[in-house]
Amino acid sequence: xxxxxxxxxxxxxxxxxxxxxxxxxxxxxxxxxxxxxxxxxxxxxxxxxxxxxxxxxxxxxxxxxxxxxxxxxxxxxxxxxxxxxxxxxxxxxxxxxxxxxxxxxxxxxxxxxxxxxxxxxxxxxxxxxxxxxxxxxxxxxxxxxxxxxxxxxxxxxxxxxxxxxxxxxxxxxxxxxxxxxxxxxxxxxxxxxxxxxxxxxxxxxxxxxxxxxxxxxxxxxxxx
Amino acid sequence: xxxxxxxxxxxxxxxxxxxxxxxxxxxxxxxxxxxxxxxxxxxxxxxxxxxxxxxxxxxxxxxxxxxxxxxxxxxxxxxxxxxxxxxxxxxxxxxxxxxxxxxxxxxxxxxxxxxxxxxxxxxxxxxxxxxxxxxxxxxxxxxxxxxxxxxxxxxxxxxxxxxxxxxxxxxxxxxxxxxxxxxxxxxxxxxxxxxxxxxxxxxxxxxxxxxxxxx
Numbered sequence: 001x002x003x004x005x006x007x008x009x010x011x012x013x014x015x016x017x018x019x020x021x022x023x024x025x026x027x028x029x030x031x032x033x034x035x036x037x038x039x040x041x042x043x044x045x046x047x048x049x050x051x052x053x054x055x056x057x058x059x060x061x062x063x064x065x066x067x068x069x070x071x072x073x074x075x076x077x078x079x080x081x082x083x084x085x086x087x088x089x090x091x092x093x094x095x096x097x098x099x100x101x102x103x104x105x106x107x108x109x110x111x112x113x114x115x116x117x118x119x120x121x122x123x124x125x126x127x128x129x130x131x132x133x134x135x136x137x138x139x140x141x142x143x144x145x146x147x148x149x150x151x152x153x154x155x156x157x158x159x160x161x162x163x164x165x166x167x168x169x170x171x172x173x174x175x176x177x178x179x180x181x182x183x184x185x186x187x188x189x190x191x192x193x194x195x196x197x198x199x200x201x202x203x204x205x206x207x208x209x210x211x212x213x214x215x216x217x218x219x220x221x222x223x224x
Numbered sequence: 225x226x227x228x229x230x231x232x233x234x235x236x237x238x239x240x241x242x243x244x245x246x247x248x249x250x251x252x253x254x255x256x257x258x259x260x261x262x263x264x265x266x267x268x269x270x271x272x273x274x275x276x277x278x279x280x281x282x283x284x285x286x287x288x289x290x291x292x293x294x295x296x297x298x299x300x301x302x303x304x305x306x307x308x309x310x311x312x313x314x315x316x317x318x319x320x321x322x323x324x325x326x327x328x329x330x331x332x333x334x335x336x337x338x339x340x341x342x343x344x345x346x347x348x349x350x351x352x353x354x355x356x357x358x359x360x361x362x363x364x365x366x367x368x369x370x371x372x373x374x375x376x377x378x379x380x381x382x383x384x385x386x387x388x389x390x391x392x393x394x395x396x397x398x399x400x401x402x403x404x405x406x407x408x409x410x411x412x413x414x415x416x417x418x419x420x421x422x423x424x425x426x427x428x429x430x431x432x433x434x435x436x437x438x439x
Binding site: 021022023024025026028029031032033034035037038039040043047067068156158177180181183184187188190191 | 235236237239241242245246249256260264277278279281282285286289290292293296375379386388393394415417
């Protein structure tokens with residue numbers, strides 16, 4: 001029996017691997033730290049916004065036909081109020097919403113805004129839904145999406161609220177950076193005579209991307 | 225057709241305005257890249273701003289985790305072949321299973337031992353100590369960071385299986401009973417994320433055949 005035990009011990013000890021699963025990147029960093037880290041969380045919030053193509057698409061839709069800075073400011077503020085609210089509440093109370101469903105709704109927000117830009121609601125229903133209310137409401141959903149991502153990151157309880165607020169400030173900064181990029185590109189585009197010709201197509205393409213997002217996320221919901 | 229009025233020519237930005245905006249954007253982008261993005265992502269901090277803001281630490285942690293994940297992948301590939309013969313232990317064969325769980329399991333359960341180990345971790349360093357246990361075997365443990373704080377992951381692996389029993393961040397100590405979920409190595413990974421060296425002391429007693437520091 002002693003020999004067998006030794007053999008078994010040898011078998012067990014083959015491949016002594018360090019199998020603590022190492023998460024990498026932003027998630028790995030968040031899982032390694034605790035306490036208040038304001039600037040890093042601001043950075044992560046800004047990064048999330050600038051690299052989040054779904055937010056960018058919606059933002060593009062919102063500002064597509066806005067020209068005056070004060071109008072842009074109103075809509076962006078409404079969107080910011082919307083997503084800040086649900087992001088902080090969602091993380092704080094640990095709302096366990098399916099990331100797939102939320103992201104599908106974010107895809108829907110892109111489709112909605114594209115149709116809005118195309119004047120579809122006026123043509124089909126003879127009414128123009130309140131564009132400000134829609135921006136605020138979809139802001140709520142975008143914030144829920146952010147909250148589910150942060151919860152996936154398994155953020156530490158130690159320093160949670162300051163870190164979340166910093167993340168939120170970062171999201172706003174990132175939104176401003178993304179907006180600046182979009183507005184410069186659109187500034188050049190709007191000056192061309194073909195803008196009005198291509199604007200229709202561009203919104204149809206945006207709607208297509210929104211539908212793809214919906215399909216992608218809904219499939220994930222049922223498959224994953 | 226559009227949900228918007230056609231803007232007048234005057235409402236559009238002038239060409240000069242646009243050019244100015246573009247140049248400002250490029251300059252801002254370079255500043256953001258050098259002072260913020262490079263420290264945050266790669267720990268590269270030519271201006272020193274990232275260190276002051278706490279971003280370089282994030283880049284260093286990310287780089288370190290990426291290297292460790294790469295090492296894990298290499299180790300997994302190297303271990304892929306030698307672990308194959310151990311497959312019957314997983315209980316595919318009834319006789320093997322009876323043998324492993326009853327005869328050997330009992331034999332091991334009767335062997336209890338007691339150990340105490342200490343490891344000192346430099347800032348950023350990680351260490352792992354594992355017990356060689358059979359399925360269902362139990363070991364009492366208590367560890368302390370001796371007044372400091374560490375991150376930990378109590379986990380096990382063996383025969384192609386992995387499990388994480390408990391994880392914690394910024395914890396001073398932990399104690400309890402570790403029950404092996406399967407035949408293999410079960411133990412603790414600690415990481416020092418403080419600025420000073422930390423000594424972790426682990427006391428164990430129970431049914432395990434060996435105790436080893438792996439990392």
